[in-house]
Amino acid sequence: xxxxxxxxxxxxxxxxxxxxxxxxxxxxxxxxxxxxxxxxxxxxxxxxxxxxxxxxxxxxxxxxxxxxxxxxxxxxxxxxxxxxxxxxxxxxxxxxxxxxxxxxxxxxxxxxxxxxxxxxxxxxxxxxxxxxxxxxxxxxxxxxxxxxxxxxxxxxxxxxxxxxxxxxxxxxxxxxxxxxxxxxxxxxxxxxxxxxxxxxxxxxxxxxxxxxxxxxxxxxxxxxxxxxxxxxxxxxxxxxxxxxxxxxxxxxxxxxxxxxxxxxxxxxxxxxxxxxxxxxxxxxxxxxxxxxxxxxxxxxxxxxxxxxxxxxxxxxxxxxxxxxxxxxxxxxxxxxxxxxxxxxxxxxxxxxxxxxxxxxxxxxxxxxxxxxxxxxxxxxxxxxxxxxxxxxxxxxxxxxxxxxxxxxxxxxxxxxxxxxxxxxxxxxxxxxxxxxxxxxxxxxxxxxxxxxxxxxxxxxxxxxxxxxxxxxx
Numbered sequence: 001x002x003x004x005x006x007x008x009x010x011x012x013x014x015x016x017x018x019x020x021x022x023x024x025x026x027x028x029x030x031x032x033x034x035x036x037x038x039x040x041x042x043x044x045x046x047x048x049x050x051x052x053x054x055x056x057x058x059x060x061x062x063x064x065x066x067x068x069x070x071x072x073x074x075x076x077x078x079x080x081x082x083x084x085x086x087x088x089x090x091x092x093x094x095x096x097x098x099x100x101x102x103x104x105x106x107x108x109x110x111x112x113x114x115x116x117x118x119x120x121x122x123x124x125x126x127x128x129x130x131x132x133x134x135x136x137x138x139x140x141x142x143x144x145x146x147x148x149x150x151x152x153x154x155x156x157x158x159x160x161x162x163x164x165x166x167x168x169x170x171x172x173x174x175x176x177x178x179x180x181x182x183x184x185x186x187x188x189x190x191x192x193x194x195x196x197x198x199x200x201x202x203x204x205x206x207x208x209x210x211x212x213x214x215x216x217x218x219x220x221x222x223x224x225x226x227x228x229x230x231x232x233x234x235x236x237x238x239x240x241x242x243x244x245x246x247x248x249x250x251x252x253x254x255x256x257x258x259x260x261x262x263x264x265x266x267x268x269x270x271x272x273x274x275x276x277x278x279x280x281x282x283x284x285x286x287x288x289x290x291x292x293x294x295x296x297x298x299x300x301x302x303x304x305x306x307x308x309x310x311x312x313x314x315x316x317x318x319x320x321x322x323x324x325x326x327x328x329x330x331x332x333x334x335x336x337x338x339x340x341x342x343x344x345x346x347x348x349x350x351x352x353x354x355x356x357x358x359x360x361x362x363x364x365x366x367x368x369x370x371x372x373x374x375x376x377x378x379x380x381x382x383x384x385x386x387x388x389x390x391x392x393x394x395x396x397x398x399x400x401x402x403x404x405x406x407x408x409x410x411x412x413x414x415x416x417x418x419x420x421x422x423x424x425x426x427x428x429x430x431x432x433x434x435x436x437x438x439x440x441x442x443x444x445x446x447x448x449x450x451x452x453x454x455x456x457x458x459x460x461x462x463x464x465x466x467x468x469x470x471x472x473x
Contacts, residue, residue: 009040013041016170019399019410020168022419055190062105063104064103069416072416073416128151130149147163149163173354175190179318186345208231210348211316213239222290225308239313242294244288245281245287247287254406274407327346358397370388376403382396
Protein backbone atom coordinates (compact mmCIF):
# COMPACT_ATOMS: atom_id res chain seq x y z
CA UNK A 1 0.00 0.00 0.00
CA UNK A 2 1.01 3.60 -0.56
CA UNK A 3 0.89 6.39 1.98
CA UNK A 4 -2.75 6.91 1.03
CA UNK A 5 -3.82 4.48 3.74
CA UNK A 6 -2.44 6.86 6.41
CA UNK A 7 -4.52 9.76 5.13
CA UNK A 8 -7.65 10.81 6.95
CA UNK A 9 -10.31 11.08 4.25
CA UNK A 10 -13.18 13.52 4.40
CA UNK A 11 -15.47 10.79 3.02
CA UNK A 12 -15.14 7.03 2.86
CA UNK A 13 -17.88 5.17 1.03
CA UNK A 14 -18.58 1.56 1.95
CA UNK A 15 -19.86 -0.29 -1.09
CA UNK A 16 -19.66 0.92 -4.67
CA UNK A 17 -22.93 0.24 -6.40
CA UNK A 18 -24.92 2.95 -8.20
CA UNK A 19 -25.60 4.93 -4.99
CA UNK A 20 -21.99 5.51 -3.99
CA UNK A 21 -20.96 5.78 -7.64
CA UNK A 22 -23.38 8.68 -7.89
CA UNK A 23 -21.85 10.12 -4.71
CA UNK A 24 -18.35 9.84 -6.19
CA UNK A 25 -19.56 11.75 -9.26
CA UNK A 26 -21.16 14.46 -7.11
CA UNK A 27 -17.87 14.87 -5.24
CA UNK A 28 -15.93 14.99 -8.51
CA UNK A 29 -18.19 17.69 -9.92
CA UNK A 30 -18.00 19.68 -6.68
CA UNK A 31 -14.21 19.68 -7.05
CA UNK A 32 -14.31 20.46 -10.78
CA UNK A 33 -16.61 23.44 -10.20
CA UNK A 34 -14.07 25.04 -7.91
CA UNK A 35 -16.67 25.33 -5.17
CA UNK A 36 -14.02 25.18 -2.45
CA UNK A 37 -11.36 22.93 -1.14
CA UNK A 38 -11.47 19.40 -2.52
CA UNK A 39 -13.20 16.82 -0.40
CA UNK A 40 -10.87 13.83 -0.19
CA UNK A 41 -12.65 10.53 -0.70
CA UNK A 42 -12.13 6.80 -0.99
CA UNK A 43 -14.62 4.07 -1.81
CA UNK A 44 -14.22 0.49 -0.63
CA UNK A 45 -15.92 -2.34 -2.52
CA UNK A 46 -15.65 -6.01 -1.61
CA UNK A 47 -16.26 -7.21 -5.20
CA UNK A 48 -13.22 -7.61 -7.41
CA UNK A 49 -14.71 -5.28 -10.03
CA UNK A 50 -17.76 -3.15 -10.59
CA UNK A 51 -21.07 -4.94 -11.03
CA UNK A 52 -24.74 -4.16 -10.44
CA UNK A 53 -27.24 -7.04 -10.50
CA UNK A 54 -25.08 -8.80 -13.06
CA UNK A 55 -27.01 -12.03 -12.57
CA UNK A 56 -30.24 -10.40 -13.70
CA UNK A 57 -28.96 -8.99 -17.00
CA UNK A 58 -31.44 -11.14 -18.90
CA UNK A 59 -31.98 -10.73 -22.64
CA UNK A 60 -34.54 -8.01 -23.41
CA UNK A 61 -35.00 -7.11 -19.73
CA UNK A 62 -35.48 -3.36 -19.52
CA UNK A 63 -35.08 -0.76 -16.82
CA UNK A 64 -38.20 0.19 -14.87
CA UNK A 65 -37.20 3.85 -14.57
CA UNK A 66 -36.57 6.48 -17.22
CA UNK A 67 -33.02 6.84 -18.54
CA UNK A 68 -33.13 10.42 -17.21
CA UNK A 69 -33.08 9.03 -13.67
CA UNK A 70 -29.41 8.30 -14.07
CA UNK A 71 -26.40 9.00 -11.86
CA UNK A 72 -26.38 12.77 -12.26
CA UNK A 73 -29.09 14.40 -14.41
CA UNK A 74 -31.63 15.33 -11.74
CA UNK A 75 -28.85 16.98 -9.72
CA UNK A 76 -26.98 18.48 -12.69
CA UNK A 77 -28.66 18.33 -16.12
CA UNK A 78 -25.42 19.43 -17.80
CA UNK A 79 -23.30 16.70 -16.20
CA UNK A 80 -20.78 14.89 -18.36
CA UNK A 81 -21.70 11.75 -16.38
CA UNK A 82 -25.29 11.58 -17.63
CA UNK A 83 -26.75 8.70 -19.62
CA UNK A 84 -27.07 11.08 -22.58
CA UNK A 85 -23.34 11.89 -22.33
CA UNK A 86 -22.60 8.15 -22.29
CA UNK A 87 -24.69 7.59 -25.43
CA UNK A 88 -22.87 10.45 -27.15
CA UNK A 89 -19.47 9.06 -26.13
CA UNK A 90 -20.53 5.62 -27.38
CA UNK A 91 -21.77 6.92 -30.73
CA UNK A 92 -25.33 5.71 -30.10
CA UNK A 93 -27.19 8.89 -29.22
CA UNK A 94 -28.99 9.25 -32.56
CA UNK A 95 -29.85 5.54 -32.67
CA UNK A 96 -31.20 5.67 -29.12
CA UNK A 97 -33.43 8.63 -29.99
CA UNK A 98 -34.70 6.80 -33.08
CA UNK A 99 -35.58 3.85 -30.85
CA UNK A 100 -38.16 6.10 -29.15
CA UNK A 101 -37.98 4.38 -25.78
CA UNK A 102 -37.53 5.91 -22.33
CA UNK A 103 -36.45 2.58 -20.87
CA UNK A 104 -33.09 1.17 -22.02
CA UNK A 105 -32.28 -2.47 -21.58
CA UNK A 106 -30.71 -3.43 -18.30
CA UNK A 107 -27.62 -4.52 -20.22
CA UNK A 108 -27.17 -1.08 -21.77
CA UNK A 109 -27.71 0.70 -18.46
CA UNK A 110 -25.11 -1.54 -16.87
CA UNK A 111 -22.67 -0.56 -19.62
CA UNK A 112 -23.39 3.07 -18.75
CA UNK A 113 -22.63 2.42 -15.08
CA UNK A 114 -19.34 0.72 -16.01
CA UNK A 115 -18.43 3.69 -18.25
CA UNK A 116 -19.10 6.12 -15.41
CA UNK A 117 -17.21 4.15 -12.75
CA UNK A 118 -14.15 3.91 -14.99
CA UNK A 119 -13.88 7.71 -14.84
CA UNK A 120 -13.66 7.75 -11.02
CA UNK A 121 -11.95 4.38 -10.55
CA UNK A 122 -8.85 6.02 -9.06
CA UNK A 123 -10.90 6.64 -5.91
CA UNK A 124 -12.11 3.07 -5.56
CA UNK A 125 -10.39 0.13 -3.88
CA UNK A 126 -11.97 -3.08 -5.17
CA UNK A 127 -11.49 -6.35 -3.33
CA UNK A 128 -11.69 -4.45 -0.03
CA UNK A 129 -14.26 -5.53 2.55
CA UNK A 130 -14.94 -3.29 5.54
CA UNK A 131 -15.24 -5.48 8.63
CA UNK A 132 -15.94 -2.80 11.25
CA UNK A 133 -16.13 0.92 11.97
CA UNK A 134 -14.89 2.20 15.30
CA UNK A 135 -13.34 5.14 17.06
CA UNK A 136 -9.53 5.36 17.03
CA UNK A 137 -7.80 3.93 20.08
CA UNK A 138 -7.65 6.34 22.98
CA UNK A 139 -10.39 8.61 21.59
CA UNK A 140 -13.18 9.82 23.80
CA UNK A 141 -16.30 7.95 22.73
CA UNK A 142 -18.11 11.08 21.60
CA UNK A 143 -15.32 13.54 20.83
CA UNK A 144 -13.26 12.00 18.03
CA UNK A 145 -12.76 13.92 14.82
CA UNK A 146 -12.66 10.77 12.73
CA UNK A 147 -13.57 7.10 12.52
CA UNK A 148 -11.35 4.10 11.86
CA UNK A 149 -12.38 1.40 9.38
CA UNK A 150 -10.90 -2.08 9.53
CA UNK A 151 -10.54 -3.35 5.97
CA UNK A 152 -9.81 -6.91 4.85
CA UNK A 153 -8.30 -7.60 1.45
CA UNK A 154 -10.24 -10.10 -0.66
CA UNK A 155 -6.97 -11.80 -1.59
CA UNK A 156 -6.56 -12.86 2.03
CA UNK A 157 -3.13 -11.23 2.18
CA UNK A 158 -4.01 -9.20 5.24
CA UNK A 159 -5.80 -5.94 5.83
CA UNK A 160 -5.38 -2.30 6.64
CA UNK A 161 -7.06 0.56 8.44
CA UNK A 162 -8.60 3.62 6.84
CA UNK A 163 -9.66 6.75 8.69
CA UNK A 164 -12.53 9.03 7.76
CA UNK A 165 -14.33 12.11 9.01
CA UNK A 166 -17.54 10.91 7.34
CA UNK A 167 -18.69 7.45 6.32
CA UNK A 168 -21.38 6.73 3.74
CA UNK A 169 -22.73 3.19 3.98
CA UNK A 170 -24.24 1.65 0.85
CA UNK A 171 -23.76 -2.09 1.11
CA UNK A 172 -26.97 -2.94 -0.72
CA UNK A 173 -29.90 -5.18 0.07
CA UNK A 174 -29.64 -8.67 1.56
CA UNK A 175 -31.16 -11.61 -0.40
CA UNK A 176 -34.18 -13.11 1.35
CA UNK A 177 -34.95 -16.84 1.12
CA UNK A 178 -38.20 -18.60 2.08
CA UNK A 179 -38.22 -19.96 5.60
CA UNK A 180 -36.67 -23.41 5.80
CA UNK A 181 -34.89 -23.00 2.46
CA UNK A 182 -31.13 -22.86 2.09
CA UNK A 183 -29.17 -22.09 -1.07
CA UNK A 184 -27.13 -24.83 -2.72
CA UNK A 185 -26.21 -26.01 -6.22
CA UNK A 186 -29.89 -26.68 -7.02
CA UNK A 187 -31.58 -23.96 -4.97
CA UNK A 188 -30.73 -20.40 -6.02
CA UNK A 189 -31.69 -16.87 -5.15
CA UNK A 190 -32.46 -14.59 -8.09
CA UNK A 191 -29.41 -12.46 -7.19
CA UNK A 192 -27.17 -15.33 -8.34
CA UNK A 193 -29.36 -16.62 -11.15
CA UNK A 194 -27.29 -16.27 -14.34
CA UNK A 195 -24.08 -17.40 -12.66
CA UNK A 196 -25.76 -20.54 -11.34
CA UNK A 197 -27.66 -21.20 -14.56
CA UNK A 198 -24.52 -21.02 -16.70
CA UNK A 199 -22.83 -23.63 -14.56
CA UNK A 200 -25.54 -26.15 -15.44
CA UNK A 201 -25.94 -28.32 -18.48
CA UNK A 202 -29.29 -27.08 -19.85
CA UNK A 203 -30.15 -30.65 -20.87
CA UNK A 204 -30.21 -31.59 -17.19
CA UNK A 205 -32.84 -28.97 -16.41
CA UNK A 206 -36.05 -30.75 -17.31
CA UNK A 207 -38.23 -29.43 -14.50
CA UNK A 208 -37.60 -26.05 -12.90
CA UNK A 209 -39.55 -23.87 -10.50
CA UNK A 210 -39.49 -20.14 -9.85
CA UNK A 211 -40.92 -18.78 -6.60
CA UNK A 212 -42.08 -15.17 -6.28
CA UNK A 213 -44.63 -12.63 -7.44
CA UNK A 214 -42.44 -9.70 -8.55
CA UNK A 215 -40.59 -8.51 -11.63
CA UNK A 216 -37.56 -10.77 -11.15
CA UNK A 217 -39.74 -13.87 -10.74
CA UNK A 218 -41.69 -13.13 -13.91
CA UNK A 219 -38.56 -12.32 -15.94
CA UNK A 220 -36.79 -15.50 -14.84
CA UNK A 221 -39.89 -17.58 -15.61
CA UNK A 222 -40.01 -16.12 -19.12
CA UNK A 223 -36.27 -16.66 -19.60
CA UNK A 224 -36.39 -20.33 -18.54
CA UNK A 225 -39.43 -21.02 -20.71
CA UNK A 226 -37.66 -19.57 -23.76
CA UNK A 227 -34.21 -21.06 -23.07
CA UNK A 228 -35.35 -24.57 -22.12
CA UNK A 229 -37.89 -25.69 -24.77
CA UNK A 230 -37.69 -29.24 -23.43
CA UNK A 231 -38.43 -28.32 -19.80
CA UNK A 232 -41.48 -27.85 -17.63
CA UNK A 233 -41.51 -24.50 -15.87
CA UNK A 234 -43.51 -24.06 -12.67
CA UNK A 235 -44.20 -20.51 -11.46
CA UNK A 236 -44.92 -20.60 -7.73
CA UNK A 237 -46.89 -17.39 -7.09
CA UNK A 238 -48.05 -16.53 -3.53
CA UNK A 239 -50.76 -14.20 -4.92
CA UNK A 240 -53.49 -15.13 -7.37
CA UNK A 241 -51.38 -14.38 -10.41
CA UNK A 242 -49.02 -11.50 -11.08
CA UNK A 243 -50.12 -7.94 -10.25
CA UNK A 244 -49.36 -5.10 -12.62
CA UNK A 245 -46.99 -2.32 -11.56
CA UNK A 246 -48.67 1.08 -11.42
CA UNK A 247 -46.36 3.34 -13.40
CA UNK A 248 -48.99 5.89 -14.40
CA UNK A 249 -47.94 9.56 -14.19
CA UNK A 250 -49.80 10.46 -11.01
CA UNK A 251 -48.75 7.31 -9.17
CA UNK A 252 -45.15 7.87 -10.24
CA UNK A 253 -45.15 11.15 -8.34
CA UNK A 254 -44.49 9.07 -5.23
CA UNK A 255 -40.89 8.84 -6.51
CA UNK A 256 -40.53 12.61 -7.03
CA UNK A 257 -38.01 14.50 -4.88
CA UNK A 258 -40.87 16.44 -3.26
CA UNK A 259 -42.38 13.15 -2.08
CA UNK A 260 -39.30 12.56 0.08
CA UNK A 261 -40.04 15.78 1.97
CA UNK A 262 -43.73 14.90 2.21
CA UNK A 263 -42.83 11.55 3.72
CA UNK A 264 -40.01 12.72 5.98
CA UNK A 265 -41.91 15.64 7.49
CA UNK A 266 -45.29 13.90 7.43
CA UNK A 267 -47.18 12.39 10.33
CA UNK A 268 -47.31 8.69 11.04
CA UNK A 269 -50.72 8.57 9.36
CA UNK A 270 -49.27 10.27 6.28
CA UNK A 271 -46.45 7.73 6.08
CA UNK A 272 -48.85 4.84 6.53
CA UNK A 273 -50.96 6.20 3.67
CA UNK A 274 -47.88 6.29 1.41
CA UNK A 275 -47.37 2.58 1.89
CA UNK A 276 -51.03 1.62 1.78
CA UNK A 277 -51.74 3.42 -1.48
CA UNK A 278 -48.44 3.13 -3.30
CA UNK A 279 -46.82 -0.23 -2.54
CA UNK A 280 -48.07 -1.36 -5.94
CA UNK A 281 -45.61 0.98 -7.64
CA UNK A 282 -42.63 -1.14 -6.61
CA UNK A 283 -43.29 -4.21 -4.42
CA UNK A 284 -44.43 -7.63 -5.70
CA UNK A 285 -45.58 -6.16 -9.01
CA UNK A 286 -44.64 -6.79 -12.64
CA UNK A 287 -44.51 -4.63 -15.76
CA UNK A 288 -47.52 -5.02 -18.03
CA UNK A 289 -45.51 -6.18 -21.05
CA UNK A 290 -43.86 -9.02 -19.09
CA UNK A 291 -47.21 -10.21 -17.74
CA UNK A 292 -48.68 -10.21 -21.24
CA UNK A 293 -45.65 -12.05 -22.63
CA UNK A 294 -46.08 -14.84 -20.08
CA UNK A 295 -49.82 -15.12 -20.53
CA UNK A 296 -49.39 -15.27 -24.30
CA UNK A 297 -46.91 -18.14 -23.96
CA UNK A 298 -49.22 -19.98 -21.57
CA UNK A 299 -52.22 -19.48 -23.85
CA UNK A 300 -50.35 -20.64 -26.96
CA UNK A 301 -49.46 -23.81 -25.07
CA UNK A 302 -53.13 -24.31 -24.23
CA UNK A 303 -54.08 -23.98 -27.88
CA UNK A 304 -51.45 -26.54 -28.87
CA UNK A 305 -52.40 -28.90 -26.05
CA UNK A 306 -49.04 -28.48 -24.31
CA UNK A 307 -48.66 -28.11 -20.54
CA UNK A 308 -45.13 -26.79 -20.30
CA UNK A 309 -45.77 -23.60 -18.31
CA UNK A 310 -47.71 -24.01 -15.07
CA UNK A 311 -48.78 -21.24 -12.70
CA UNK A 312 -49.25 -22.40 -9.11
CA UNK A 313 -51.24 -19.49 -7.71
CA UNK A 314 -51.84 -18.83 -4.00
CA UNK A 315 -48.90 -21.14 -3.35
CA UNK A 316 -45.71 -20.62 -1.41
CA UNK A 317 -42.49 -22.55 -0.83
CA UNK A 318 -42.63 -24.10 2.65
CA UNK A 319 -39.21 -25.75 2.53
CA UNK A 320 -36.89 -27.92 0.47
CA UNK A 321 -35.87 -31.55 0.98
CA UNK A 322 -32.92 -33.39 -0.50
CA UNK A 323 -33.71 -37.05 -1.07
CA UNK A 324 -30.71 -38.73 -2.62
CA UNK A 325 -29.95 -36.78 -5.79
CA UNK A 326 -33.47 -35.31 -5.89
CA UNK A 327 -34.52 -31.82 -4.84
CA UNK A 328 -38.08 -31.79 -3.54
CA UNK A 329 -39.82 -28.47 -3.00
CA UNK A 330 -42.53 -28.41 -0.33
CA UNK A 331 -45.46 -26.33 -1.60
CA UNK A 332 -48.34 -25.05 0.50
CA UNK A 333 -51.50 -23.99 -1.33
CA UNK A 334 -53.22 -21.23 0.59
CA UNK A 335 -52.56 -20.32 4.23
CA UNK A 336 -54.17 -23.51 5.55
CA UNK A 337 -53.72 -25.82 2.59
CA UNK A 338 -51.98 -29.16 2.58
CA UNK A 339 -48.30 -29.36 1.76
CA UNK A 340 -47.33 -31.29 -1.34
CA UNK A 341 -43.96 -31.97 -2.90
CA UNK A 342 -42.64 -31.09 -6.33
CA UNK A 343 -39.43 -32.67 -7.57
CA UNK A 344 -37.31 -30.21 -9.57
CA UNK A 345 -33.87 -29.96 -11.10
CA UNK A 346 -33.57 -26.36 -9.95
CA UNK A 347 -35.53 -23.94 -7.78
CA UNK A 348 -35.06 -20.19 -8.20
CA UNK A 349 -36.25 -18.07 -5.28
CA UNK A 350 -37.06 -14.60 -6.57
CA UNK A 351 -38.31 -13.79 -3.10
CA UNK A 352 -36.90 -10.32 -2.67
CA UNK A 353 -34.47 -8.73 -0.28
CA UNK A 354 -34.20 -7.54 3.29
CA UNK A 355 -33.23 -3.93 3.95
CA UNK A 356 -29.61 -2.94 4.46
CA UNK A 357 -28.70 -3.26 8.15
CA UNK A 358 -25.44 -1.52 9.10
CA UNK A 359 -25.47 -2.46 12.80
CA UNK A 360 -22.92 -5.23 12.26
CA UNK A 361 -20.46 -2.78 10.71
CA UNK A 362 -20.96 -0.15 13.39
CA UNK A 363 -20.19 -2.53 16.26
CA UNK A 364 -19.26 -0.52 19.35
CA UNK A 365 -20.42 2.65 17.64
CA UNK A 366 -23.97 1.37 17.42
CA UNK A 367 -24.95 2.57 20.94
CA UNK A 368 -23.98 6.09 19.86
CA UNK A 369 -26.45 5.90 16.97
CA UNK A 370 -29.90 6.83 18.22
CA UNK A 371 -32.98 4.76 17.44
CA UNK A 372 -36.72 5.34 17.46
CA UNK A 373 -39.32 3.50 19.50
CA UNK A 374 -39.45 0.71 16.92
CA UNK A 375 -35.67 0.17 17.20
CA UNK A 376 -34.88 1.73 13.82
CA UNK A 377 -32.12 4.26 13.26
CA UNK A 378 -33.20 7.87 13.55
CA UNK A 379 -32.04 9.59 10.39
CA UNK A 380 -31.79 13.28 9.53
CA UNK A 381 -33.27 14.62 6.29
CA UNK A 382 -29.70 14.65 4.86
CA UNK A 383 -29.54 10.84 5.36
CA UNK A 384 -27.21 11.14 8.36
CA UNK A 385 -27.82 8.92 11.38
CA UNK A 386 -28.73 10.92 14.46
CA UNK A 387 -25.89 10.29 16.88
CA UNK A 388 -25.19 11.06 20.51
CA UNK A 389 -24.63 14.78 21.24
CA UNK A 390 -21.18 16.12 20.30
CA UNK A 391 -20.18 13.19 18.07
CA UNK A 392 -18.45 15.05 15.25
CA UNK A 393 -18.26 12.30 12.63
CA UNK A 394 -21.02 11.84 10.11
CA UNK A 395 -22.48 8.40 9.38
CA UNK A 396 -24.71 8.53 6.29
CA UNK A 397 -26.96 5.82 4.86
CA UNK A 398 -27.71 5.19 1.20
CA UNK A 399 -30.41 2.60 1.78
CA UNK A 400 -32.11 1.33 4.91
CA UNK A 401 -34.04 4.60 5.33
CA UNK A 402 -37.47 3.62 4.04
CA UNK A 403 -38.95 4.31 7.47
CA UNK A 404 -37.77 7.92 7.34
CA UNK A 405 -37.47 8.82 3.63
CA UNK A 406 -40.03 6.55 1.99
CA UNK A 407 -40.11 4.42 -1.12
CA UNK A 408 -37.03 5.85 -2.82
CA UNK A 409 -34.62 4.92 -0.01
CA UNK A 410 -32.69 2.41 -2.11
CA UNK A 411 -34.10 3.08 -5.58
CA UNK A 412 -32.61 4.82 -8.60
CA UNK A 413 -35.35 7.46 -8.82
CA UNK A 414 -33.71 9.95 -6.44
CA UNK A 415 -30.18 8.64 -6.73
CA UNK A 416 -28.59 11.80 -8.10
CA UNK A 417 -30.36 14.21 -5.75
CA UNK A 418 -29.74 12.02 -2.72
CA UNK A 419 -26.01 12.00 -3.40
CA UNK A 420 -26.03 15.75 -3.93
CA UNK A 421 -27.79 16.29 -0.61
CA UNK A 422 -25.19 14.18 1.18
CA UNK A 423 -22.35 16.18 -0.40
CA UNK A 424 -24.08 19.45 0.54
CA UNK A 425 -24.41 18.20 4.12
CA UNK A 426 -20.75 17.22 4.37
CA UNK A 427 -19.62 20.55 2.90
CA UNK A 428 -21.91 22.57 5.19
CA UNK A 429 -20.82 20.72 8.32
CA UNK A 430 -17.14 21.11 7.42
CA UNK A 431 -17.60 24.84 6.82
CA UNK A 432 -19.35 25.17 10.17
CA UNK A 433 -16.54 23.37 11.98
CA UNK A 434 -13.93 25.53 10.26
CA UNK A 435 -15.83 28.70 11.15
CA UNK A 436 -16.11 27.66 14.77
CA UNK A 437 -12.39 26.91 15.10
CA UNK A 438 -11.24 30.49 15.79
CA UNK A 439 -14.17 31.06 18.16
CA UNK A 440 -13.40 27.85 20.01
CA UNK A 441 -9.77 28.89 20.45
CA UNK A 442 -10.78 32.33 21.71
CA UNK A 443 -13.30 31.24 24.34
CA UNK A 444 -11.62 27.96 25.22
CA UNK A 445 -14.87 26.04 25.00
CA UNK A 446 -16.29 23.26 22.88
CA UNK A 447 -19.05 24.32 20.53
CA UNK A 448 -18.29 21.78 17.82
CA UNK A 449 -21.03 20.22 15.78
CA UNK A 450 -24.46 21.46 14.79
CA UNK A 451 -26.92 22.77 17.39
CA UNK A 452 -28.67 19.40 17.31
CA UNK A 453 -25.40 17.60 18.02
CA UNK A 454 -24.59 19.95 20.91
CA UNK A 455 -28.05 19.48 22.39
CA UNK A 456 -29.06 23.13 21.83
CA UNK A 457 -32.75 23.51 21.00
CA UNK A 458 -32.94 19.75 20.61
CA UNK A 459 -36.45 18.71 19.63
CA UNK A 460 -37.37 15.04 19.99
CA UNK A 461 -40.48 15.44 17.85
CA UNK A 462 -38.42 16.62 14.90
CA UNK A 463 -36.44 13.38 14.85
CA UNK A 464 -33.36 14.93 16.43
CA UNK A 465 -33.40 18.08 14.28
CA UNK A 466 -32.69 21.36 15.99
CA UNK A 467 -35.70 23.68 15.99
CA UNK A 468 -35.23 26.47 13.51
CA UNK A 469 -32.11 24.91 11.97
CA UNK A 470 -32.46 24.52 8.18
CA UNK A 471 -31.68 21.10 6.84
CA UNK A 472 -28.95 20.71 4.20
CA UNK A 473 -30.28 20.42 0.65
